[in-house]
Amino acid sequence: MSKDPRQIIKLHLTTERTTRLREENNEYVFEVDKKANKHEIKRAAESLFKVKVEDVRTMVVAGKLRRMGRNEGKTSTWKKAVVRLKKGEVISMFENV
Numbered sequence: 001m002s003k004d005p006r007q008i009i010k011l012h013l014t015t016e017r018t019t020r021l022r023e024e025n026n027e028y029v030f031e032v033d034k035k036a037n038k039h040e041i042k043r044a045a046e047s048l049f050k051v052k053v054e055d056v057r058t059m060v061v062a063g064k065l066r067r068m069g070r071n072e073g074k075t076s077t078w079k080k081a082v083v084r085l086k087k088g089e090v091i092s093m094f095e096n097v
Helices: 016-025 038-049
Strands: 011-012 027-032 053-062 065-070 071-074 079-086
Touching: 011 038, 016 027, 027 038, 027 065, 038 079
Parallel strands: none
Antiparallel strands: 011 027, 027 079, 053 079, 065 071
16 A cells, blocks of 8 residues: 555645755755655655655654644654655756755
């Protein structure tokens, strides 16, 4: 039972740190499905962006406590993946970001 790649890779994360990772190490950072493993993330990135993936690192980002006046809540826990592409490969849609 294979998932749709668009359900696995949810969002591209763009920060100063992720921009530096992309420029120096050819690594792209995505928010991914919490249940997806490294093999599924690699297959999804290769099929969505038509590139060759060298390595995938994942981490679970814990939710944080947030307050709005008196009310207190917690944001959701989510999973982040750092995808390193093979030398010479780029994802062109994120190069001008």
